[in-house]
Structures are given as structure tokens and as C-alpha cells.
Amino acid sequence: MTEPIVTFQDVHKSFGDVEVLKGINLDIKPAEKVAVIGPSGSGKTTIIRMLMTLEKPTSGDIIVDGKNLWKMDKNGQLVDANEKHLREVRGDIGMVFQHFNLFPHMTILENCMTAPIHVKKENKQTAKQHSIQMLEKVGLGDKLDNYPSQLSGGQKQRVAMARALVMRPKVMLFDEVTSALDPELVGEVLEVIRDIAKEGEMAMILVTHEMDFALDVADKVLFLDEGVIAEQGTASEVIEHSSNERLQSFLKRFR
Ligand code: ADP
Numbered sequence: 001m002t003e004p005i006v007t008f009q010d011v012h013k014s015f016g017d018v019e020v021l022k023g024i025n026l027d028i029k030p031a032e033k034v035a036v037i038g039p040s041g042s043g044k045t046t047i048i049r050m051l052m053t054l055e056k057p058t059s060g061d062i063i064v065d066g067k068n069l070w071k072m073d074k075n076g077q078l079v080d081a082n083e084k085h086l087r088e089v090r091g092d093i094g095m096v097f098q099h100f101n102l103f104p105h106m107t108i109l110e111n112c113m114t115a116p117i118h119v120k121k122e123n124k125q126t127a128k129q130h131s132i133q134m135l136e137k138v139g140l141g142d143k144l145d146n147y148p149s150q151l152s153g154g155q156k157q158r159v160a161m162a163r164a165l166v167m168r169p170k171v172m173l174f175d176e177v178t179s180a181l182d183p184e185l186v187g188e189v190l191e192v193i194r195d196i197a198k199e200g201e202m203a204m205i206l207v208t209h210e211m212d213f214a215l216d217v218a219d220k221v222l223f224l225d226e227g228v229i230a231e232q233g234t235a236s237e238v239i240e241h242s243s244n245e246r247l248q249s250f251l252k253r254f255r
Contacts, residue, residue, distance in 0.1 A: 005030045005170055005203045006051065011060030013046055020046055022227040024060070031171065032136045033197050035214035035235065039250055040226035044207045046177050047224070051205070052095050053086050064089045065125045065170060074125040091119065094164030097181050100156045102163070107143040108135065120167065125168075130149065134162035138192050150152040154185030158192055165196070172196070174206040186210070193217065211239055211254045223247050 008026040012019060019044045028034055037042050049055040050062060053069060059078055062069045067085040070078050102111050112131035116122040122130070135141055138158040148156055157177055164172060174193065178186040190213050197204060197217045206212055214221055214235055221238040223231040231244045239251065 002029050004028055004063075004207075005032075005065055007061070007063040008047075009063070011062060012049070012058045013050065013055065014044070014058045019058075019228050021057075024229060026222070026229070028205065030203055031201055033217055034202045034206070035218035036205065036207045037209070037211070037238075037250070038230075039222060042224040043222050043227045046204065046220070047173065048173050048207060049172060050096070051171070051173060052093060053081075053090060054100035058082070058131045065092055069115050091103055091167065092170040093173065094156070094167055094171070095175070096160045096164055096177050098176045100153075100160045100178040100180075102156055102159055104148050107145050107147055108140065108151070108159045108162075111148070112166050115163070115167055115203055130166050131162070134166045135159070135167070137195075138162045139188075143171055150239065152185060153181045155186045157181065157185075157189045161189075161192055161196070169202065171203045171205065174204065175207070176207050178208070178210060206224075210253065211251065223250070224249075 004027040004175060005025060006028040008024045008028070011021060011024040015019040025046065036047065038044055050057055056070060067089055069082055069085055069089060071080045071082050073079050082189065092096060109128070109131055113127040116127035116130060117124060127244050132141065132144065135144060138161055140155060140158055143151065143155065148159065151159065160255065190210060194217055207216065218233065218235045221235045222229050223238055225246050231238055231242055231247050
């Protein structure tokens with residue numbers, strides 16, 4: 001059997017007294033496309049941020065490509081970061097945010113070249129070549145010298161995708177990447193994600209409110225509700241055929 005690329009084992013997360021994730025168990029296979037849906041505040045972003053190592057779990061294990069990110073004591077309580085594993089794993093995971101997070105003072109080509117040069121230690125020429133390839137892939141080969149402020153929201157989001165892809169991650173995380181866009185720009189961004197998904201090898205985790213898109217792209221859908229995975233299955237099982245009442249009432253908002 002193929003080893004999962006991402007595993008969560010009984011992961012809990014509290015902010016102060018509030019427990020926002022209450023025991024998440026999850027296996028994601030290499031190349032699997034997983035959509036995460038659920039009401040606002042259910043913990044979707046926290047899951048993504050923990051995988052990106054931006055948040056630490058309160059307890060539980062997060063294992064990426066066979067590496068456990070955090071050290072536990074013998075009672076299973078979290079002790080500290082496993083710095084070596086964190087460093088290795090950060091290179092394996094790419095993320096696209098809701099608000100693009102591009103560097104405003106750099107051209108889009110420079111935006112893409114920065115991480116390969118500084119994190120992966122690629123030489124400038126190789127980084128440039130890969131960045132141009134990725135910007136062409138997302139349909140922006142004619143905008144290399146533009147600055148982010150000269151682009152539409154949809155184009156900025158496509159730059160953000162190229163910038164993540166150029167690191168050749170094993171896992172790509174997409175956190176509501178279309179929710180800050182004008183409705184007419186959503187389609188072009190989803191189209192690029194669909195293309196990347198079809199290419200195959202990478203695992204993808206997509207937090208999304210686009211149900212048709214999830215049906216089309218996701219192998220597996222998780223419904224997160226109040227910090228637990230309340231329902232999971234194929235996209236069709238979860239989005240079209242579940243009898244879970246809270247899921248049904250959540251989905252009604254999108255019909
Ligand atoms: P979702 O992405 O499903 O909307 P989030 O993961 O963003 O949910 O948030 C889950 C809960 O955790 C919310 O109640 C939110 O207010 C809380 N939360 C998230 N981040 C923090 C933080 N840094 N400090 C305190 N509370 C937080």
C-alpha cells in the first residue's frame with residue numbers, strides 16, 4: 001500500500017480556552033486531491049496553517065512524508081518543534097492564500113524566483129527558467145516584468161500559484177483562493193487549479209466554497225463542523241448524497 005504523504009493523528013488545537021480542533025484523523029495519499037468544506041469558524045484554516053507549520057498542535061501527531069513535525073514526551077504531550085523535520089517539510093509544501101501575499105516591490109518574475117534562489121539555493125539562471133515555465137503554465141508568460149499592482153486579482157492569484165509551483169512541492173495547499181476575487185475572475189483561477197490537478201503527481205488540499213469545483217476536482221471531500229470531521233467520502237457521497245443534517249443545511253447556502 002502507498003504510504004500517505006500527510007497524516008494527522010488525533011490532532012487537537014486550542015487557542016486559549018477554546019478548543020477549535022477536537023481530534024482530527026486524516027490520511028492523504030500522494031497525488032490525492034482533498035477538498036475541505038464547512039462553515040466559517042469550523043477550523044479549516046487552522047488545519048492548513050498547521051500543515052504549513054504556521055501553527056503548532058496542542059496535542060497529536062502531524063506527519064508529512066514520513067516525518068513527524070513535533071516532538072512528543074512519553075505521555076504523548078507536545079514538547080517542541082522538530083526543527084530538522086520542519087525545515088525539510090517546509091520545502092515540500094506550497095501554499096496559496098486568499099489574499100495573494102505577493103511582494104509588491106518585485107516583478108512577477110522576481111516574485112517567483114525568490115524562493116528557489118534563497119530557499120532551494122538554485123542558481124539564478126535555473127530559477128529564472130523554471131519561473132518563466134510556471135508563469136507560462138498559468139497563462140502569464142507575457143507579463144513577466146509587470147508588478148503585482150498592474151495585474152487583476154485573478155492574475156495575481158495565478159502568480160501566487162506559479163510562485164508556489166516553482167518550488168515543486170509534494171503537497172499544495174489552497175486556502176479559499178477565490179473568495180477575495182470579483183465573481184468574474186473566479187473562473188480563470190479555478191481553471192488553472194483544475195489543470196494543475198489533472199497533471200497528477202502532487203497532493204492537493206483545497207479549502208473551498210465552490211461546490212461544483214470540488215465535485216469536479218476532489219477525490220475526497222471532508223466536511224468540517226465545530227472542529228471535527230463530521231463527514232467524509234467521495235465528492236459525490238458528501239456533496240450530493242449525504243444525509244447528515246448539518247451538512248445538508250450548510251450545503252443549502254450554495255444552491
Ligand atoms: P475556518 O477556516 O473554518 O473559518 P479557522 O480555522 O479560521 O476556521 O478558525 C477556527 C476558530 O479558531 C475560530 O473560532 C477562530 O476565531 C479561532 N482562531 C483561529 N486562529 C486564531 C488565533 N490565532 N487566535 C485565537 N483564535 C483563533
